[in-house]
Amino acid sequence: MTEQQAKKSLYTLLLIVLLSCAGIALPYPILAPLFLNEVNSFTNFAGIEPKLLLGFLLAVYPLGLLIGSSFIGAASDIYGRRKVLVITLIFSAVGYLLSVWALLSENYLLFALTRFITGISEGNIAIAKAIAIDLSPPLDKTRNYSLVSATTYAGWLLGPVVGGLLQPHGAYLAFLVAAVAMLFAIVVVYFYLGESNRSKMCQEHAHLSIRRVLYQNNSFTLLKHKPIRRLFYVFLFSTLATNAYYEFYPLWLVESFNFSGPNIGFITAILTTAMIISSIYLLPIVKAKYGLVKASKISMLCFALMMFAHALLTETSSWFAYVFIGVAIAIYNAMLPIFASEQFSDVSQGKLMGLITTTFSLSNVLMAIIGSIISLYGSVYSIMFGGFLMLIAISILHFIEINENSEPPK
Template structure:
């Protein structure tokens, strides 16, 4: 990479880090906000089942809005450039985070729901950043390496989100702390991201003249993704990967509480460690494996390990066994995620990388929309099904890849 490309790459990594920071906060904050009557977000007469229903709705509206917003901004980025698209998505995210903080102070569930819709709609940063990485990575090896670095940064930001959500929201740590404060921090960091893009990011994509906005693009994208024969299996692979990993991570806290009666502070610590293992997968396992294998081979090696480890989580009889099995699953999940995205990117035409990544994020958003619904049903039957189901979905992704003839790589 030349100097301009390196600066652009650094700015993209910064955006990915703050994007994941804001995304991760809800895994720590929303459960106590909804389930603890002390916060007053829901009427005190609400029973536990009703509170869980409202919690699931909060989790679901973000990917629902993202499902419609991400592909729009992906097309926008292809037509008007990555830089301008990042300005809009980051500004919208700032507004969403500010409204989230205000709604918590106002103890308004309705405003919080609206804020999650806004934040989700403008959460097209990831697809734009991934398209920018593809623009900056002309070869398969370089692209795989850069996607690996992306997963490292993504994982490295996770512990900060867990710590910020766990401690900055707790007035027992400091009287000035409250559950709104982590969202204020996310808003400030995202605003800083706008400045980073302005100063460092150099446009990576040739702009086009016309753009046609379709607010049903998310639905059309799912259909389109399944019709593009060359990349169809990789869209489906990413969909099943997201279902499997999303089920495991989103219901990690619930499983810890329901099965092992673990307090929230201990859960937060283990989620921080999980982020470290995720980073390990991208920073150590991925580059080592890329020296000997291509991305397809890496997924075929890593995904079976993730499947076995996730299913083993469901059989764990002690919390210590459960969390350490899960940590190793996180390392290999990170590794397979980077290589799965690289498979999609290298098999897509260069001129529509933004659209392809928008399609990918639509598939991921659809999966994240299914996760709270599937998890709610599984938890009502048996919480162990979280991890048996996660392994099953990952196995579906592996089966799709095994049935796919290897495409030519650049």
């Protein structure tokens, strides 16, 4: 692949990541106000406490993501990135359209099912990360990954802002917009994204059935390698901490300061703007000065301290604090996957990125359940619990740094 072709694929990829992540983030400022402020058959399904209903919805989407990311990245190693990406985007569009129907009919169970289906298909973020690795060379791997990270955060900025603005007009509108975005993404991928995976594995094993990919080539098979397993624990505890923040800061803002959907969208925009700027401009500087591991540990520690600080934040100080939180998240979210890719360069990158995405999804499910129970005593405790988990991740990463010369699996 020439440098010009690689750049065309990269720019196309960035557009797809932007649309996909915006679709994922659209519901963030919608669900918390919906379950805390509205009383209907949807928010009081079967007489269950609304916070627990919300917690289940927060868990069911990443549960689907957990399943999807465990094999979608590996499937793209075998069948090709472009083909698998198109198929998953089609399922995402269908999932969002079904979510619209579920909200209009106030059918909680159908909505939960559609969130699960959408989650499975959106495990395709592992494909995006793998393509960023594929394009190196001729393009720089760190630069590619930082641009993908920045675009991911841009999607998280765009999604909550659009979702927050649409929320007063009906929760279903956000999901309808997401469906349209996915349909547009399908067209763009089909006509403009080239196939980046032309590996020997892809050519020799394209005949494998999806059943065999599920059982023999899923991302969890990497965990039989001890060095990868140690790194998996770092990702598990750090993403548990990150999801404690992502999933419960909207609830904390509503409980503590009575934030509306638009206000949640705007403060999320500030958070993600800090992530975008840090990913584009700060990451190369930090990597050059501190290295991947040290930079990760410093940013993870700063994030943990900011999570503990939620017990003291006021409504005004929260807006400033979320800028620093965005910077910290951007650094370790980019540094850790690059470290994993460089440590285990002999591993299929689709499968490795799939494992990282799967770990995030697993932690999302676990934290949605654990955090929703803790939130019954106050959402701030869910966030502070995340700070404790991040300290565990830092401790494990320190141990891996000592053993980082371990022979990677072939």
